Amino acid sequence: MSQQNLESLDVEAIREEFPILEREFDGQQVVYLDNAATTQTPDVVVDAMSDYYRESNANVHRGIHHLSQAASIAYEEAHDRVADFIGADGRKEVIFTKNTTESENLVAYSWGLNELGPGDRVVLTEMEHHASLVTWQQVAHRAGADVEYIRVDDTGRLDMNHARELIDDDTAIVSAVHVSNTLGTVNPVTELTELAHEHDALSFIDGAQAVPNRPVDVGEIDADFYAFSGHKMAGPTGIGVLYGKQAVLEELEPYLYGGGMIRKVTFEDSTWGELPWKFEPGTPPIAEAVGLHAAVDWLEEIGMDRIEAHEQELAAYAYDRLTAEGDVEIYGPEGGPDRGGLVSFNLEGVHSHDLASIMNDHTVAVRAGDHCTQPLHDKLGVPASTRASFYVYNTREEVDKLVAALEDARTLFA
Ligand code: 7TS
Secondary structure, three states, X not given: OOHHHHHHOOHHHHHOOOHHHHOEEOOEEOXXXXXOOOOOOOHXXXXXXXXXXXHOOXXXXXXXXXXXXXXXXXXXXXXHHHHHHHOOOOXXXXXXXXXXXXXXXXXXXXXXXXXXXXXXXXXXXXXXXXXXXXXXXXXXXXXXXXXXEEOEOOOOOEOHHHHHHHOOOOEEEEEEEOEOOOOOEEOOHHHHHHHHHHOOXXXXXXXXXXXOOOOOOHHHHOOXXXXXXXXXXXXXXXXXXXXXXHHHHHHOOOOOOOOOOEXXXXXXXXXEOOOOHHHOOOOOOHHHHHHXXXXXXXXXXXXXXXXXXXXXXXXXHHHHHHHXXXXXXXXXXXXXXXXXXXXXXXXXXXXXXXXXXXXXXXXXXXXXXXXXXXXXXXXXXXXXXXXXXXXXXXXXXXXXXXXXXXXXXXXXXX
């Protein structure tokens, strides 16, 4: 995107909606570059949630009274808004969960434990987050199914020839991350879904690092399932989304049982209510749904294509600046269309935890560790990495502060 278009994204005005970005520690303003873990929350989202508690708080789906009706409508409308945002066919395809991890577990338990068996193959990628990798691995173990991993090549991209070899008629599901939270790679998820469908397998896409940062249309991708979290997209913690194709969800057994999800209960047995409530027993995250609705409104007002372009520009800038340092190893593709807005790296001779600690002395907030991708780090041959991840409110000056902090780390540790 051109500099002119970037300027049309008024980052300074956006930053004013986030008072937390003005916080200072030891007299230095925080530089928040840990957005892949959790993004900050704009005032409109905080206000929407506190207005809900002040004006409409009650339990949903139960009451005849005014407040319960107001809460129910707000909760249902949040489903509609999210459905519209990701191109789903309405609220029946949008299940609210706690987070991406729970969305993964819902499908793995409900579909996987019932449908997988010996001889079946679950195909993952080597860059899966543990939310997907551990969940499918453990459910496959219990079901007696095999797990295979699509290789990551030297550039940090998926080896699609290997994908074509692995995805065969024994494959029951392909579960792939849309954008890697460690490598930043944007994966060809439509192609992977097509491959899965050619072999009558299902496809599950982990969109935790995609939906917050780029336009996503689940209809275009055609995946059977797609998951993401509210707290990585300017929304609150405590709410996640599982999109599922209605026809697939209708066939699925519930994962959790209880109140609010049933049609008829006798002492002997029970039948299930309509989608999506069949998968949302108990009191759901109502205020969080209201907050997520506000976050989606806020993101769309800015424009997902502009958010994507802004992050790509920052990631490319960070990639170039870090490469120019000479003693920094960066993982994943070069800055460009198939890299999302994050950069993981190591400074020669310095452990990532030490580096993150030096960064913190400069009030630069980055992540150090394996980012819940241990097997991928094993493959990269490093125990950990340092990750800077960007959002719509970050600036080039903040990238400069990150790079400037490297000098201290060299002096102290290298
Ligand atoms: N999938 C991906 C690709 C992720 O990046 C994360 C969280 C998850 C799933 C799990 O999301 P949750 O909301 O259920 O926790 N990733 C990170 C991270 O990179 N650092 O902290 C959390």
